[in-house]
């Protein structure tokens with residue numbers, strides 16, 4: 001997929017506007033929790049074009065019901081749940097719909113084994129030794145975090161507001177602008 005020059009320009013404008021950068025012609029608002037600074041160095045790993053292409057691909061993955069260039073909260077929740085289900089399936093090497101401690105610790109770094117052994121034991125709340133899907137889900141993003149992520153992405157500042165669908169949903173522009181409007185995530 002090739003990102004059009006126009007789109008890149010639009011994203012930069014959006015990112016600048018959202019971050020209240022010096023470039024912005026409009027009035028700057030100080031209420032943004034996430035857009036204090038536009039870091040022109042980025043993370044130093046990926047080019048803007050690479051970031052945009054990856055984001056656009058992810059957007060398309062989420063925007064499926066319906067595919068209308070907007071992500072609803074339902075689409076967002078469904079996608080995050082599917083990601084957690086993917087992780088579960090990947091860890092469940094013997095496909096018995098349970099994660100054993102051994103399966104859970106696969107590919108963990110040596111110095112993290114004790115940590116993740118504890119995590120596994122704390123997540124295991126029923127009488128059965130292994131983690132079932134419900135127990136595993138507790139280790140994934142919870143509703144409050146999902147709500148916070150969705151609301152943070154749905155800034156409603158990047159678009160012109162002419163589309164009524166935009167108010168409660170994440171537009172492509174909002175989604176693409178997000179990486180330029182956020183501090184580095186902690187690992």
Ligand SMILES: [Ca+2]
Nearest residue numbers: 063066068070
């Ligand atoms: Ca949609």
Ligand SMILES: [Ca+2]
Nearest residue numbers: 092096098099
């Ligand atoms: Ca298993």
Ligand SMILES: [Ca+2]
Nearest residue numbers: 128129130131
């Ligand atoms: Ca269990």
Ligand SMILES: [Ca+2]
Nearest residue numbers: 166169170171
């Ligand atoms: Ca929106």
